[in-house]
Amino acid sequence: xxxxxxxxxxxxxxxxxxxxxxxxxxxxxxxxxxxxxxxxxxxxxxxxxxxxxxxxxxxxxxxxxxxxxxxxxxxxxxxxxxxxxxxxxxxxxxxxxxxxxxxxxxxxxxxxxxxxxxxxxxxxxxxxxxxxxxxxxxxxxxxxxxxxxxxxxxxxxxxxxxxxxxxxxxxxxxxxxxxxxxxxxxxxxxxxxxxxxxxxxxxxxxxxxxxxxx
Amino acid sequence: xxxxxxxxxxxxxxxxxxxxxxxxxxxxxxxxxxxxxxxxxxxxxxxxxxxxxxxxxxxxxxxxxxxxxxxxxxxxxxxxxxxxxxxxxxxxxxxxxxxxxxxxxxxxxxxxxxxxxxxxxxxxxxxxxxxxxxxxxxxxxxxxxxxxxxxxxxxxxxxxxxxxxxxxxxxxxxxxxxxxxxxxxxxxxxxxxxxxxxxxxxxxxxxxxxxxxx
DNA sequence: GTCTATACTTGGATAGAC
DNA sequence: GTCTATCCAAGTATAGAC
Numbered sequence: 322x323x324x325x326x327x328x329x330x331x332x333x334x335x336x337x338x339x340x341x342x343x344x345x346x347x348x349x350x351x352x353x354x355x356x357x358x359x360x361x362x363x364x365x366x367x368x369x370x371x372x373x374x375x376x377x378x379x380x381x382x383x384x385x386x387x388x389x390x391x392x393x394x395x396x397x398x399x400x401x402x403x404x405x406x407x408x409x410x411x412x413x414x415x416x417x418x419x420x421x422x423x424x425x426x427x428x429x430x431x432x433x434x435x436x437x438x439x440x441x442x443x444x445x446x447x448x449x450x451x452x453x454x455x456x457x458x459x460x461x462x463x464x465x466x467x468x469x470x471x472x473x474x475x476x477x478x479x480x481x482x483x484x485x486x487x488x489x490x491x492x493x494x495x496x497x498x499x500x501x502x503x504x505x506x507x508x509x510x511x512x513x514x515x516x517x518x519x520x521x522x523x524x525x526x527x528x529x530x531x532x533x534x535x
Numbered sequence: 536x537x538x539x540x541x542x543x544x545x546x547x548x549x550x551x552x553x554x555x556x557x558x559x560x561x562x563x564x565x566x567x568x569x570x571x572x573x574x575x576x577x578x579x580x581x582x583x584x585x586x587x588x589x590x591x592x593x594x595x596x597x598x599x600x601x602x603x604x605x606x607x608x609x610x611x612x613x614x615x616x617x618x619x620x621x622x623x624x625x626x627x628x629x630x631x632x633x634x635x636x637x638x639x640x641x642x643x644x645x646x647x648x649x650x651x652x653x654x655x656x657x658x659x660x661x662x663x664x665x666x667x668x669x670x671x672x673x674x675x676x677x678x679x680x681x682x683x684x685x686x687x688x689x690x691x692x693x694x695x696x697x698x699x700x701x702x703x704x705x706x707x708x709x710x711x712x713x714x715x716x717x718x719x720x721x722x723x724x725x726x727x728x729x730x731x732x733x734x735x736x737x738x739x740x741x742x743x744x745x746x747x748x749x
Numbered sequence: 750g751t752c753t754a755t756a757c758t759t760g761g762a763t764a765g766a767c
Numbered sequence: 768g769t770c771t772a773t774c775c776a777a778g779t780a781t782a783g784a785c
Binding site for chain 1 (some may be wrong): 567570694697703712723733735
């Protein structure tokens, strides 16, 4: 039954609404929001433009649905890591952070069509859309803020905010260059996590063990 | 005289073309490319839509001009650092990288209207626009690729590429959150440079000297 | 649930007067 | 150099038949 949950379980083939949503996510990602017409979208799912309004009340509503699902994926991934560590011993800071970075990147790329919109088209989305989705985004960001504060207790809040935004930038930009087909998401995750924690300048755990000399 | 150079020297007030370019850059940044109409743009500079075509042959040409100027600013900033170090002793790797990161971020934010387009709207720009601007972007990226290879000689090429893309992501995303009015560009530059080189996990030079413990 | 037909709006671009 | 007027294309959204 169609809960708002991200997990897709199409009983038969797939509901009309679901097929529209998937097609919209894909088109919005590749071409952008305004650039995508309802006519194109309808054609993708074998319908006519007018029929879309039976499933969604407007084009904006469609984008909102896409972005909501995208953020649901991200939150679920974050919570997955939290639960994974809940059972274990008090987790080592670096391992914990690495696990979250990996989870973020996997969720981002595994559900690319839905999640990428937050990177590429949230900023210029219609006011009504941004307003509707903002609480979900704030919620996700708050989890990361708490995580970083927890893992870097000595840092002033200003540093933490900037570090989080820098890390998000590094991770999310990968939407635009990381080819998921080549399965390098995990490699990038390891690299960026090590870089974030150890830096690149000192002898750090890496593919080639650094000499420690600069 | 109107060379393609980024440096602006309006002899009188400012040429029509120049005023249009500035207004376009601003509008494209705030609202997006398709969302901005030539009618709005014309109104900004006190003209009518039809008059725009005396200065630019199409809307696409306008965007190309904005992006070209933006990239010119970035390249000039990079070269500025190169020259600065050319006169000095063989530069320390960390200082050199920090200088380039700072220059990149300053150029990015000081000329925000022109440079931000490369972050926010290049990806979904019309094919013709991307094609026209790509060589300039490739040129700039090549400089960074060389810089990183120079500064991190032990790293495999795959690492270097990903590190560069991660760093670009972190820096460029600041377009979307860093309020230039508050003059925190330099602080972010110092923070991100230190983070990139030393990491956040060990006792690194920072606002609060880390204890080295996690 | 999906179709056809259409109303309504907006935008890029051109032509020719001033 | 700028204006007015206009052409033409495209898009969102609605109404009502099937």
